[in-house]
Each structure stands twice: as structure tokens, then as C-alpha cells.
Amino acid sequence: MxxxxxxxxxxxxxxxxxxxxxxxxxxxxxxxxxxxxxxxxxxxxxxxxxxxxxxxxxxxxxxxxxxxxxAGARYLILGQGLYPRALAELESAPPLLTVIGRLALLEQPMVAIVGARNASAAACRFARGLAHDLSREGVAVVSGLARGIDSAALDGSIDSGTIAVIAGGVDVYYPPENEVRQKDVAERGLLVAEMPPGTEPRARHFPYRNRIIAGLAVGTVVIEAAPQSGSLITARLAAEAGREVMAVPGSPIDPRAQGCNQLIREGATLIQSAADVIECIGNLHGKLASPPNASEFRPGPERNExxxxxxxxxxxxxxxxxxxxxxxxxxxxxxxxxxxxxxxxxxxxxxxxxxxxxxxxxx
Missing domain, CATH: 1.10.10.10 (Winged helix-like DNA-binding domain superfamily/Winged helix DNA-binding domain)
Known part of the structure; x- marks a missing residue:
């Protein structure tokens, strides 16, 4: 073509x-x-x-x-119909997204699930169950396709509605052990990338990916996160965008729970089930999903003489x-x-x- x-x-x-x-x-x-x-x-x-x-x-x-x-992908263009409306509200919304998979998932309310890469077995089990229950209720689960909590959330929601945002190109598998998962998302869910095909993810790409995760979702759930972690960056970006921030509490003696417990102390909603998440996000999806402004990119005035x-x-x-x-x-x-x-x-x-x-x- x-x-x-x-x-x-x-x-x-x-x-x-x-x-x-x-x-x-x-x-x-x-x-x-x-x-x-x-x-x-x-x-x-x-x-x-x-x-x-x-x-x-x-x-x-x-x-x-x-x-x-x-790669079997297509572009979504900022300011045009299929571009995710909630993401378009961000000042730093990506002008182009490369996507593969079920675009209909972008019409559903979306909740991000993020957390530690070295998550405990109990936290992974909880993330998998939470993602499964949310997706069965018509909520698309957004994650970053990383090890740990991201992978668990993907596994729990793959049958009903999962969206994975990656830091590299859509044809690059990272981490390598998630190649099968990434291919599965492309076939049964929706794979989203900002970087062009062939891009190997670098450290600087992950904060950009995190803002997309936070921007797509009406709320972000954090499950096990150490202080200064990327998951807390995603939570901060979600709060700055006016989205709900939710956290699952953990043991005060587990360093992986310190970030979540701190979020709760600072006002994040404590989450114990999918019902808690659905109650928290309420009608926020409807408020964000307003039609795009058709006049967004009309030429502006030149400088006055x-x-x-x-x-x-x-x-x-x-x-x-x-x-x-x-x-x-x-x-x-x-x-x-x-x-x-x-x-x-x-x-x-x-x-x-x-x-x-x-x-x-x-x-």
C-alpha cells in the first residue's frame, strides 16, 4: 500500500x-x-x-x-477518530501510536495495573486475579509487559481484554522471555508502541511508556512498588493527569510494599478487589471519553504587525x-x-x- x-x-x-x-x-x-x-x-x-x-x-x-x-500494525494519529481520547488529553500525548490487535478495546474503560518486576508470588497471584475479574466486567487492563506484576496482569486479562504498552518497537520483544506473551497480546488483545519498528528499548524510553499507560487509563492500580520505582512514576503521572490512583497495601517489613503503603498515606484509594476498583473509577470514563475536537489543528493567527x-x-x-x-x-x-x-x-x-x-x- x-x-x-x-x-x-x-x-x-x-x-x-x-x-x-x-x-x-x-x-x-x-x-x-x-x-x-x-x-x-x-x-x-x-x-x-x-x-x-x-x-x-x-x-x-x-x-x-x-x-x-x-509488522501487521497501523498508525493511530493524534486528533483523528481512532486515537484514544483519554490519552489525547495529555499535554505530551504521542502524535503517533503504532498498534496491533483489537482496536475495539480502546472504547472500553481502561485501568492500568503496574508494580514490581521482582514481585512476590502472592502479589502476582493477586494481580492476575484482579485483572481477570476487571476484564470480565468489561474493563480493559493496561500494563507495560514487564516482568512481575505486568506479566501477571496480562495473563489474567488476556482472555477478555488486555492492552500492553511497550517501550520499543512493535516488532521487538522485550524482555526476551515475554516474546510469547507479546505475540499473544497482538493476536488477542492490543499492543501499543510509540517508538518506530525496530527500536530496541533503552532506559530513557520507559518513562515515555509509563506516561502512555497512565494516560490511557481512567485509574492506575499499584501492586508492590519500592520507593523511587517506575511504578510510582506511573502513579504520579496518573495523578497529574487527573486520574484515580489506587494501591494494594502490603506488609510494612517488605520493601516492595513501601511504595504502595506510602501512596495510601498520601491519599491513594486502598484496593482489595475488582469491586473496589470499579467503585473508585465510577463515572470517570464517561467524563474522559468526550468526542475529539475537530478544530484542534486549524491554523492559528500569525503574529500581529x-x-x-x-x-x-x-x-x-x-x-x-x-x-x-x-x-x-x-x-x-x-x-x-x-x-x-x-x-x-x-x-x-x-x-x-x-x-x-x-x-x-x-x-
């Missing part, structure tokens, strides 16, 4: 060095299409005082599209410490559109860092 030009342009845009999900979204909001955004990048970077990034080649985007097809000095003003307000964009708009006195354009120029010039919570700093 010949690749649609719009998809190729979107692949080129998000794979261009220095363009992350937030910058991608800002470019499409301003220019309306990936093609127009690609054409605008050199001039934006020049106005920002830097050198334009090397645009991802069309030939490489064509090869990626072919690899996705060869009277605002040529906005770039210098914004640059003067920025420093090495992250500052909220809303505060930059307020202090500058310029229009939000003009400030966003100035930030885009600095970003594409390699002079801006974007942070969680819609904050920016000067590099």
Missing part, C-alpha cells in the same frame, strides 16, 4: 530531532498541517536565532511506514528555571498566540527546553 502523504509528513515531523509531542502539537495548531509545519521550520528557527534541525527524510519515513505494514518585539520580550522573561507559559503571557502583555509563536521560534532554534506542567526555560 502506498503511504498517504499526510501520514508521511506527520512521521517526518515527529521524527525530526528536537521536535517532541508538545512542539509537534504547537506546530500543527499554528500551521494546520504537517506539510505546512515542515515548510515553516527553517524560517522559525532562523527567527529564533539558531540553526534549523535536519528534517527527517521522506525516504526514511517511507521505510518506517513499510515496516509498520510489514505591532508585535515584532515579542520574541525579545519573551527571551528576556525566560531563564534557566522553568516558568509557566501562562505567566510569560501575563508578564509580556502580548497575545497568547504571539507568545506561543516566539516560544516555537526559540524551541526550533534549539534554545528552549519544555517541561511538564506547560513550563519552559531558556537553554
Amino acid at each position: 502506498k503511504a498517504p502523504p499526510d501520514i508521511i509528513d506527520r512521521v517526518r515531523l515527529i521524527r525530526t530531532p528536537g521536535i517532541g509531542p508538545v512542539t509537534y502539537r504547537q506546530l500543527l495548531l499554528r500551521f494546520g498541517s504537517a506539510e505546512a509545519a515542515l515548510a515553516a521550520i527553517p524560517d522559525l528557527a532562523r527567527r529564533g536565532g539558531g540553526k534549523a534541525p535536519a528534517i527527517f527524510p521522506k525516504s526514511a519515513a517511507d521505510r518506517e511506514f513499510a515496516a509498520v505494514e510489514k 505591532g508585535e515584532p518585539e515579542v520574541l525579545a520580550l519573551v527571551e528576556a522573561l525566560l531563564g534557566p528555571s522553568p516558568a509557566p507559559v501562562d505567566e510569560i503571557v501575563r508578564l509580556s502583555g502580548a497575545s497568547p498566540g504571539a507568545v506561543q509563536l516566539a516560544l516555537l521560534e526559540l524551541d526550533l532554534a534549539g534554545r528552549l527546553d519544555r517541561h511538564a506542567g506547560n513550563k519552559v526555560s531558556l537553554r
